[in-house]
Amino acid sequence: MPYLRCPLFFYTHCYMLSTAALGPIGVFDSGYGGLTILQEMQTLLPDYNFMYLGDNARAPYGTRSFDVVYEFTRQAVLYLFEQGCPLVILACNTASAKALRTIQQIDLPQLGADRRVLGVIRPTVEVLDQLSTSKHIGVLGTAGTISSQSYPIEINKLFAHLHVTTEACPMWVPLVENNEFRSDGADYFIQQHLQSILTKDPQIDALLLACTHYPLLMDKIKANLSPSIQVISQGAYVAASLKDYLARHPAMDQQLLRQGTCTFKTTESPAKFSEAAALFLLQAVEAERVFLG
Numbered sequence: 001m002p003y004l005r006c007p008l009f010f011y012t013h014c015y016m017l018s019t020a021a022l023g024p025i026g027v028f029d030s031g032y033g034g035l036t037i038l039q040e041m042q043t044l045l046p047d048y049n050f051m052y053l054g055d056n057a058r059a060p061y062g063t064r065s066f067d068v069v070y071e072f073t074r075q076a077v078l079y080l081f082e083q084g085c086p087l088v089i090l091a092c093n094t095a096s097a098k099a100l101r102t103i104q105q106i107d108l109p110q111l112g113a114d115r116r117v118l119g120v121i122r123p124t125v126e127v128l129d130q131l132s133t134s135k136h137i138g139v140l141g142t143a144g145t146i147s148s149q150s151y152p153i154e155i156n157k158l159f160a161h162l163h164v165t166t167e168a169c170p171m172w173v174p175l176v177e178n179n180e181f182r183s184d185g186a187d188y189f190i191q192q193h194l195q196s197i198l199t200k201d202p203q204i205d206a207l208l209l210a211c212t213h214y215p216l217l218m219d220k221i222k223a224n225l226s227p228s229i230q231v232i233s234q235g236a237y238v239a240a241s242l243k244d245y246l247a248r249h250p251a252m253d254q255q256l257l258r259q260g261t262c263t264f265k266t267t268e269s270p271a272k273f274s275e276a277a278a279l280f281l282l283q284a285v286e287a288e289r290v291f292l293g
């Protein structure tokens, strides 16, 4: 079990949270990337309330160790539970790869049986087979997601016949977090990794953006690829999977507030978050600063 961790500090921090009244769906990412998932969830589930938390002060997570990503993610989940979210979506592949399983198996039983935390990897993997004709899939992600091997493991559990090639793109998240994703300089780093993965497997016809920040680079990625290669962004699949989950879990669905609102929390400066988030969401956003830990 490569991504089940149980550091000592867990035992000093676990406690039962009180049973949730009605609350929003919590959406967590290390930074701005999860906004690409939030947007799709709001489109598909417009009546639901959401609470978005970006740990911008500590992003990126992609180069951090298992234990650190687990601890930061656990703090974020606890915060969202304390804010009344009965359900939290880890809208971050790195956190889903490195922390989700431990949180589900070790933390959740201590925190209240009626709370749930879901990730983005499984809903994405489930649709991959139908998106490739050559059955050669490329997966682009952070160093953490790629080194965890989560995607090849999960893909081959469901679709043993798929050939999976991976590539870590460590500069892509900083380009987004620093609002450089439209700059000419971004092209260099984008070309570098696209060429590298297609050299490893020239038969790839579907490239998965396995990082929630990467859809912000979509125009530049497509401009540097043959149109015969499909670029897959995971937001719509995660949103569809959430809708399906809520239909299959009415007890959870009944705990969720439906006034169509969204609140934004960040561990960085609210002004910086509001400015950047407005660029991604194309609407004004007001954020509140929070402290995790």
Ligand code: DGL
Residues within 6 Å of the ligand: 029, 030, 031, 033, 034, 059, 060, 061, 062, 063, 091, 092, 093, 094, 095, 142, 145, 173, 210, 211, 212, 213
């Ligand atoms: N959006 C996160 C992901 O999907 C980025 C991780 C990071 O902060 O490096 O992996």
